Amino acid sequence: MTSITSSSYAVHFNKNAYTLLNEHLSKANYSKIFILVDENTHNCCLAPFMSEIHGDYNFEVIEIEAGEINKNIATCTQVWEVLSELDADRKSLMINVGGGVVTDLGGFVASTFKRGIDFINVPTTLLAMVDASVGGKTGVDLGSLKNQVGVINQPEMVLVVSSFLRTLEKRQMQSGFAEMLKHGLIKDKNYWNELKALDSLEAIDQLIYHSVTIKNEVVLQDPTEQNIRKILNYGHTLGHAVESYYLDHPTYDLLLHGEAIAIGMILEGYISHKLTGLPKEELADIKATFLSNYPKVSFNTEDIEAILKLLKFDKKNSHGNINFVLLNAIGTPEIDVKVAQELLEESFAYYKD
Incomplete structure (x- = not known):
């Protein structure tokens, strides 16, 4: 599938996504690479994702608890503290591997840590593939109130790999x-x-592609x-x-x-x-x-x-x-x-x- 280009990044699909990720990592010279997951994507998605990365990089995995109930400032604080303890700097990269909670929260954490580090979204749910990871909206809930705190900030790229959908229940x-x-x-x-x-x-691959195209066309206009x-x-x-x-x-x-x-x-x-x-x-x-x-x-x-x-x-x-x-x-x-x-x-x- 041809990549879908937005204003400052592109959405890449399946095998081509890994090829372009590896090209990006080989050129970017990141000081450290942090991979944000929740317990579900840690168990089901992290190993196949890592197996596609070629090169000798300094990786650290950060795990948060799954679920919308954990998409809050308290979780952000925990991740910011881990980044600080592990000597993240402004040349670090965060790769968010997960559903909308992980991509929304991870994008927000990256956008605000040391006034902003690069991040890449790897959505692993259908919802995140067609919605949450595309368009640059990042943020967290305030109590039970949805997405009250956040910023619009674009990722370096979005990688849509439909094989991750096999891990999902109906x-x-x-x-x-x-x-x-x-x-x-x-x-x-x-x-x-x-x-x-x-x-x-x-x-569902072509349907995902159509949905991402629709959302991207709207976001490009506004x-x-x-x-x-x-x-x-x-x-x-x-x-x-x-x-x-x-x-x-x-x-x-x-x-x-x-x-x-x-x-x-x-x-x-x-x-x-x-x-x-x-x-x-x-x-x-x-x-x-x-x-x-x-x-x-x-x-x-x-x-x-x-x-x-x-x-x-x-x-x-x-x-x-x-x-x-x-x-x-x-x-x-x-x-x-x-x-x-x-x-x-x-x-x-x-x-x-």
């Missing part, structure tokens, strides 16, 4: 699939139709999310609130990112139908597609009230307004739409019916 694959479906909804109706007709996620890049947040305003609520709830099981965003896309689809003209049949298509791929979640009145209160923390907000990305039609988004409280509540009623 639920994790489905989580990433939600973001791919989103790419169809915001940019490409034909892609949406292709994805919803899939029988399985086995032959690297710092001043306008058009906001379309990538379709489903995320309510979806992130749902995800945060479940992350912090003492008795509910956690929802994966894609599971929460799938709910958000149904809710914001309903709002789109009411406010921006999304046709009724396309709304029904969106709801049916997500409910056929993701288990339905039951919300009571107390849950809904608490979720809606979390909207004030959404990153797209400005001047006290909660700004939504909605759809005029599948493939045609609209940004910065304000939504009345009653309509937000109605959207949950639509989801539940």
